[in-house]
Amino acid sequence: MRNLDITTLRSFVAVADYGGVTRAAGFLHLTQSAVSMQLKRLEGLLDLQLLDRSGRTIALTAAGDQLLAYARRMVALNDEVIGRLTDQAFEGEIVLGVPHDIVYPAIPSVLQRFNADFPRVKVQLLSSYSRKLKQAYGRGECDLILTTEPQSAEGSETLVELPLNWLGAPGGSCWRQRPLRLAFGRLCMFRPEAIAALNRAGIDWELAVESDSDRTIEATVSADLAVTAMLDGSEPPHLEPIDHGGALPVLPASKINLYVRDAAANPLVGAFATLLRQTISSHVSPSLRAVG
Missing domain, CATH: 1.10.10.10 (Winged helix-like DNA-binding domain superfamily/Winged helix DNA-binding domain)
Structure with missing residues (x-):
């Protein structure tokens, strides 16, 4: 042998x-x-x-x-x-907050890579709306959070700026109907932006679905019963950007902001933040990057 x-x-x-x-x-x-x-x-x-x-x-x-x-x-x-x-050098727990709609595609690879580098550190992933995540961060319940917001915010770092797209069912026609049927979460940051754009364009609309469940919204939209809006590249496979040819208004871009607590004092949080920056940037087309 x-x-x-x-x-x-x-x-x-x-x-x-x-x-x-x-x-x-x-x-x-x-x-x-x-x-x-x-x-x-x-x-x-x-x-x-x-x-x-x-x-x-x-x-x-x-x-x-x-x-x-x-x-x-x-x-x-x-x-x-x-x-x-x-290895006893790095042990502990990190709480990361991420909005539902940007968990994919970057976050799983961030978690996997961080676990390989720091196998004795537990990462707790909290998924919710940006507004709730900012409240949790303010209460000290999260070490890092990502948010989707129209503007850069105090205490945050903008990682990327992405277009906001209208989404519908593959091959669907619901977007042609008037009033336009919308499906959004109650606390979705994109909802007021979409409604304001429709009002400026003079397009009648109605809120067909208002839910805290992303699954409910996605099921309604994939059944061609309503449309919604998501960041470019974050749409699930059963939805697609609507090729409306100008029939729907252009939506404003939105920023992905990073909030980090005590990175200088906590090397684990700092390392996780660095990995988030690198991975999210690598998932975005160079032509769309605002930062990094």
């Missing part, structure tokens, strides 16, 4: 990543001779030549290329196990 050693695999990955023994040794805080010895030990164990040393720079052989993918996974799994079971 032959067993691969994580230390030798880590050195092998470092040499592949840094293009040579010297840089890999510096990264690993080892001597060049120690790294070279580990590589020779690994080649001896497998009875394979993993590195092509014939040129001016070190390159991987075909066997080395094949091993590299496995080595990366084994080193990462080793580090994950060690971190999860023994």
Whole structure:
């Protein structure tokens, strides 16, 4: 029975990543001779030549290329196990508040990446309307919140500014009817913006659904019984932007604002805020970004 050693695999990955023994040794805080010895030990164990040393720079052989993918996974799994079971440096709980309609697509990947970096920290996700989230944040019940608001607000940081779109059922025709039937949450920040735009355009409307349940609103709209409005890119798969050709008024853009409590004093909150900024920005087209 032959067993691969994580230390030798880590050195092998470092040499592949840094293009040579010297840089890999510096990264690993080892001597060049120690790294070279580990590589020779690994080649001896497998009875394979993993590195092509014939040129001016070190390159991987075909066997080395094949091993590299496995080595990366084994080193990462080793580090994950060690971190999860023994790392006491970062423990605690973070409460994050996010409006219903912008949980997807960014928040799941933020939670996943943060858990990989800080496996002993619990993140509690609170989903509600922006107005309620700001109240909870004011009471000290959340460490961070995201909001959808027409303007930047005091104490917040605007991450992106996105268009607000009319949404309806795929292939639906409800948007042609007058009065226009609307479906919105009671506390939805987009509702007054949509109604004001319709009033300015002189379009009759009626509130067909007023609910605290996003599912109720989405079901009504997907049945082609009403229309609603959401931020660009946040619509669920069973709804689609309405190609109304100017029959409906253009809606104003809305901002996604970030509120962070005591980031300087709490490195975990600061790290989570940084991850939110990076991930939300990466999910937005460069042409639509307002910040970052």
